[in-house]
Amino acid sequence: MADPVIDTRLESLDKARTAQDDEFFTDLYDVGDELQHYEEYFENKFVFCNCDYYETSAFFTYFNDSFERLGLRKLVCMGVSPSGEWHMFIRSNDGMLIKKQLDYCGFESDISIAALQRCDVVVTNPPFSIYRDFIELVIDNAPHYIVLGTILKCKLGKIMEKMRQEKCYTGHTHGTLNFHRPDEGKKKVFACWYQNVKKPIRNLVNVNEGLREYDNFHVLSIDRLRDIPSDYEGVIGVPITYCTIHNDIQFNILGFSYDPHLQYLKKKTYKGKQRDPVQDGKVKFARIFIQYKKKYLETQRIDF
Ligand SMILES: C[S@@+](CC[C@H](N)C(=O)[O-])C[C@H]1O[C@@H](n2cnc3c(N)ncnc32)[C@H](O)[C@@H]1O
Numbered sequence: 051m052a053d054p055v056i057d058t059r060l061e062s063l064d065k066a067r068t069a070q071d072d073e074f075f076t077d078l079y080d081v082g083d084e085l086q087h088y089e090e091y092f093e094n095k096f097v098f099c100n101c102d103y104y105e106t107s108a109f110f111t112y113f114n115d116s117f118e119r120l121g122l123r124k125l126v127c128m129g130v131s132p133s134g135e136w137h138m139f140i141r142s143n144d145g146m147l148i149k150k151q152l153d154y155c156g157f158e159s160d161i162s163i164a165a166l167q168r169c170d171v172v173v174t175n176p177p178f179s180i181y182r183d184f185i186e187l188v189i190d191n192a193p194h195y196i197v198l199g200t201i202l203k204c205k206l207g208k209i210m211e212k213m214r215q216e217k218c219y220t221g222h223t224h225g226t227l228n229f230h231r232p233d234e235g236k237k238k239v240f241a242c243w244y245q246n247v248k249k250p251i252r253n254l255v256n257v258n259e260g261l262r263e264y265d266n267f268h269v270l271s272i273d274r275l276r277d278i279p280s281d282y283e284g285v286i287g288v289p290i291t292y293c294t295i296h297n298d299i300q301f302n303i304l305g306f307s308y309d310p311h312l313q314y315l316k317k318k319t320y321k322g323k324q325r326d327p328v329q330d331g332k333v334k335f336a337r338i339f340i341q342y343k344k345k346y347l348e349t350q351r352i353d354f
Pocket of ligand 1: 176
């Protein structure tokens with residue numbers, strides 16, 4: 051897949067956050083495209099789709115239709131119908147089937163948190179207007195998750211912390227997905243997944259020479275992922291889309307220019323106040339700092 055570019059499409063789900071417009075329903079094709087990579091994991095698992103009204107959710111359809119094939123132990127969906135009623139669905143491999151209307155079962159409700167703590171994995175596309183609350187709750191309470199998002203969501207502290215620790219990865223697919231909108235039909239949005247189930251097998255990042263530091267950080271400025279130098283010990287600033295190709299054999303993710311632990315990289319000669327990386331006076335949007343792993347560089351340098 052070609053390097054994704056940051057453009058307006060990438061931001062449209064994030065704009066939904068400000069507009070509190072959460073009705074972006076995932077297409078069954080995109081659900082299957084990602085989830086096929088975890089099929090062997092699902093055996094005997096309790097899957098919880100916590101933002102999914104079972105009558106309309108493609109996550110429900112995927113898991114309910116493949117319940118036996120995947121060997122699921124339990125499937126629970128909780129979500130809100132288009133008319134605003136909250137519903138729960140439970141199916142388990144001992145034949146139990148429950149469909150129930152509840153007063154409220156939003157992802158932050160007691161009943162939903164109880165399921166979150168008992169399940170093996172949360173799989174959903176959550177409301178973007180409250181994504182931070184959602185992902186913090188899920189990461190703190192569920193053992194595993196496979197959750198749709200945008201690349202910009204990796205700027206959230208909790209996600210970045212886990213990615214830095216190599217405890218969260220982007221998914222196996224990313225790109226322009228088709229979301230169903232209540233009044234608009236299909237809408238294309240650039241999206242990716244965050245998950246801690248299965249480390250993706252990634253190609254080594256393709257590299258080239260091209261060395262220039264930012265005006266304000268002792269960090270190499272790279273605008274295109276294919277221009278990352280092949281042998282560089284220092285810190286490299288790359289577009290945030292790097293997250294979708296990150297290979298943790300090769301690189302460490304350090305974080306963002308404004309992270310307190312990265313302030314040692316600031317140039318003393320820079321007199322401005324800009325916290326984002328600047329090059330030739332221009333602010334660079336959504337850059338992430340990475341660094342080759344020492345071990346990787348050492349093996350690359352061995353002349354057999
Ligand atoms: C981005 S949509 C995705 C729906 C479904 N997961 C899918 O992929 O098709 C998020 C849904 O969550 C609903 N929602 C809003 N607040 C919620 C909450 N606190 N708990 C659970 N769902 C919520 C929204 O109304 C919306 O239908």
